[in-house]
Amino acid sequence: MTDQRRTSTTSARRVPVSGSASGARTQGTRPRPDTARPVPPSAARPARRRTRRPTERRLPLGSPKVRLQVALVVLGLVATLLASRAIVVQGLDSAANAAKAAALMSVSRTIVANRGTITDRYGEVLASSQPAVTIVADPTQIATNGKLASAMNSKDKEKAAGAASAIADVLVTYLGGDHDGYVAQLTKPDTKYVVVAKKVQAYTYLQISDKLSQLGYVGLHRETAAVRTYPNGTLASNVLGFVRDSDDGVGQVGAGGLEYTYNLQLAGVAGSEMYETSPNGKIPTGQNVLVPAQDGVTYTLTIDAGLQYMVESRLQETVDQARAASGTAIAMNVKTGELLAMANYPSFDANTPGTALAANLGNRAISDAYEPGSVEKVLTMAALTDSGVITPDTRVIVPNQVMSGGRPIKDAFSHSTINLTARGVVANSSNIGTVLLTRQMDKSKLVTYLQSFGLGKATGLGLPGEATGSLPSTSLADNTRDQISFGQGLSVTAIQEATAVAGIVNGGVYNSPTIIKSAVTQDGKAVPVPVSTSKRVISASASSMVLDMMESVVASKVGVNRFPIEGYRTAAKSGTAERIDPTCKCYNGYVASFVGVAPVEDPSILVYVVVDRPQGAIQGSQVAAPAYKDIMKIALQRYGVLPSTMAAPVEPIEW
Amino acid sequence: MSALIDERQKPQEPGSGLRPVPAVQPGIGRLPFLLILAGVLVAGLVGLLMLQTRVQEQSFDLRQLQTQATQLSYKQAQLEAEVQQKETPAEIARQATALGMVPNPYGVYIDVRTGSVVGTQKAVHGNEVPNITYKSPEQKAAEAAAAAPAAEAAQPGDSTPQETNQ
Structure with a gap:
């Protein structure tokens, strides 16, 4: 009876008693009126008692008492261990542990502020900053075209052999310069870091990187930088001044003229972004703190x-x-x-x-x-x-x-x-x-x-x-x-x-x-x-x-x-x-x-x-x-x- | 269930002095209750899963769109830089010269109140204002090589206070 009821739980329906045709659906268990449900004491009828299943065919497995005791002791030990660890983690060091966990998960990123623009009295741009990158190469990676040396077949090897030259071709297309010079840099032995080009417009780098992934070559990477351009070159340069790279290598500092005097205002204030990550990337519902960067002040000169x-x-x-x-x-x-x-x-x-x-x-x-x-x-x-x-x-x-x-x-x-x-x-x-x-x-x-x-x-x-x-x-x-x-x-x-x-x-x-x-x-x-x-x-x-x-x-x-x-x-x-x-x-x-x-x-x-x-x-x-x-x-x-x-x-x- | 209720409500034999205590309405049965619970759980889990998937999807979209926005902003910056380059007076002078235009320092003005023309127009040949007409670096180099330094004689009207304080 009990067993039957267990199988009957697959049925998701309770059928009224009058529905005699429902036998097939309930797999032959006729749902008697409310048999297995505990009935409150106030119920009119006494609940049926369950009968213990006969055990006469059980194999002798040793003393159940000893077995129980051993199991209890082992379980108790494990429980104690776990509990004490839980107390240590959650109770004693909770703050430190939480911080450690948060640090593992959260990533903080600086958002670089754009340096302010300087224009002439009519708005013609005399100095402006563009997003730029420093292109670096990993010659070790290029040598195998990013593959494990042991796992390369002959086709891979052939491709890797031509990688440096092919990448150099792409660089020449977008940056100009000397093909052999690039090849020399890209094949520099025993290094994983070679600066290939500085102050490359970010968009140009995107084009290069698209082209390379199209061709199936790897090994070029970028480092964020900024470039200050003076479209007019020498025009009013003595007034505007110039910039040099800042000591941290990311930003730029005014080193002459207005760029120097108003460096603080032109530089703006860097922002930051803090977010939680998993190995799959940003956790969408995780904590995300964004402090936007304040771009630098734009100066309009009286100069025409x-x-x-x-x-x-x-x-x-x-x-x-x-x-x-x-x-x-x-x-x-x-x-x-x-x-x-x-x-x-x-x-x-x-x-x-x-x-x-x-x-x-x-x-x-x-x-x-x-x-x-x-x-x-x-x-x-x-x-x-x-x-x-x-x-x-x-x-x-x-x-x-x-x-x-x-x-x-x-x-x-x-x-x-x-x-x-x-x-x-x-x-x-x-x-x-x-x-x-x-x-x-x-x-x-x-x-x-x-x-x-x-x-x-x-x-x-x-x-x-x-x-x-x-x-x-x-x-x-x-x-x-x-x-x-x-x-x-x-x-x-x-x-x-x-x-x-x-x-x-x-x-x-x-x-x-x-x-x-x-x-x-x-x-x-x-x-x-x-x-x-x-x-x-x-x-x-x-x-x-x-x-x-x-x-x-x-x-x-x-x-x-x-x-x-x-x-x-x-x-x-x-x-x-x-x-x-x-x-x-x-x-x-x-x-x-x-x-x-x-x-x-x-x-x-x-x-x-x-x-x-x-x-x-x-x-x-x-x-x-x-x-x-x-x-x-x-x-x-x-x-x-x-x-x-x-x-x-x-x-x-x-x- | 209705059968059950019917049975209970069957009148007892008269004279027994007993009448049935009305049964507590059992509400919903145990199995259905569990099933409903399970259903709610499953629905909740599925809902959550769908929500999560959607959020993940959207965050993926977001990332993609952000990347796209960044790339487009790079493109914009590059294009702006090109425009700035093309707007420079030097570039405009170069282009104008290529079209055969020359600077004209003899302006003529129209007085909009009276409609009269002020000043006299003059034909120009491009050499009226030295060095303002654009020259390519090659042209400049050639001129520098050809130019013989001309030292003109001093003329009065200009003092040279070199007599004292030496």
Whole structure:
């Protein structure tokens, strides 16, 4: 009966008693009313008792009592062992064990942040980072094409023999380079690691790896890296700077220019991902903590790449023509202090800073201090007009030389005594006239003016390595005053000088220079950048008087054949100075420069060109002026500055 | 079961003084109960298995899609780099020169308020602004070799403050 019931459990149905045809389904057990079910004591009928199965045919198997006892003891021992182990694992060391288990399962991965992009004022990309890889090869693996040497048949061996050459073919297709060179690397004996190519675009690697798996070759692997590309190469490289690989080999660190100054912001913050894995990969329902990487800040510069390109090309021509050591050129928005172009030559390709001369990696426009020469006269005249000492028509008798500190000061052109107006002093660039006029003003006041024009201290542009230049103290000697009035005995950087002149012609309002227009984070939040600070340095009337004097440089008979730009009224000043050689602290060579602004009615753009150590012609008016003219012409057109409606007035420069 | 109930509810012989205690409704039988339990278990297990499979499948899909997304982002980066390269002023200058275009520094402006043209147009030949017209490195090298350094005579209007401070 019991046995029958056991077999009947295969039936999943209980049939009503009336269903007599159900016998087949229940395999002959007629489901009696509720026989096997324990019936609660309150049930009406007593439960049937089960009868013990007869055991008379059992074989003698020893004493069941002993057997039971032994089994019990053994079971007890095992249970005790297991229990005590469970207590140790779960009770005593639970935290440590749990941590160990978690560590075995969980994997943590760093998510590299993309380095921020640097663009020009119109969004043209000047520097950006791309995902890249370092391709490494395992020559040992290539030698057998990834198979066990013992398990290779002749076909495998044949394939493995040609593997290095075939892989090299693929590499040549996608990376270029030398087939035999690759083969040599891929077959290097006794190593499992050879770096085949660095800074390969990740997509290129994907293509290579697809091609290889198609062909059935193995042995190339990748290591994550990043590559910083400067699509414009040398363009504005001295401003942008360059990067080097970081010490951990994964990221990159700014090593010059803006890349250096804003390295922290550009680098962004690396994220991380922590997840649990099994041998089959990520556990889908496992713990998964993702901290996304914060990409670096995107910087938009005030630089105009198109103008920068033309300025650089023109500067290169100038420096090469003059066989000069170097040159810098600056184009600036007079009204805002924004730098539109800042060019250096010789320069370097930011993609390959390692191949450049160390001397060319910096930014001479901000790091090199030099004696400005006659361009300084603009600043002197600004001080003199603003303090009311002179007007452009102030008359001065200019002898052929003037004594200063026991030594004679002369003009660059020989002359007997001439009668010049202050305007004429500037137009002719007379040192003697400038000294005589400057002597009418308190000497400490001159230095104070020069300080207010930003000389003697860094402009705060935000680029690394900015020189301060040097300016005598307010208790300077008389002959030093004489010297600085025409640009000797003090030193400036090109950016200081350009900004000072821009401030003077900008109605007397000095705007500190800026090179960064804006910066935003990955999610579009603005990041504070150095902003231009404005201050009035001279009065508006003094400003227009200085412009008047500077315009006479172009419009008077001295410059009318050389400097005017067709259609525009311009104001300019040339400069030629002996160059202080920092190694010998003596004069060695010349610095030729030219600064100009246009249009005079409403000065908008300033261009300053400085050429260091020209050979042959040394005059700023010859070496630097042609470049100034071309750059200014292009800039005026580029920024839609309308031509002047009237011709430049010709004011008296002599009397 | 109904038969059972019927049997129980059969009236007893009168006079015995006994009447049947109503049976406790047995609800569901033992076997069916076990079977239901088993069924629930099996259904649960199968459901779980299906869920797991689905999750695995989806995680596989996810991985694949993530890989695809990464690969596409690589492709995008590469294409962007190419565009950036093609947008550079140097490249544009090269392309423009190849088309025979030359830079024109003599702009003419249209005043949109009055409709008048400001400035005068001028024919250009490409040599108006030295070195801005694109030249290939070979061209530059050839020019550098041919160019004789020209040193012009100094002209007045420019000071050379070399007399003092030496």
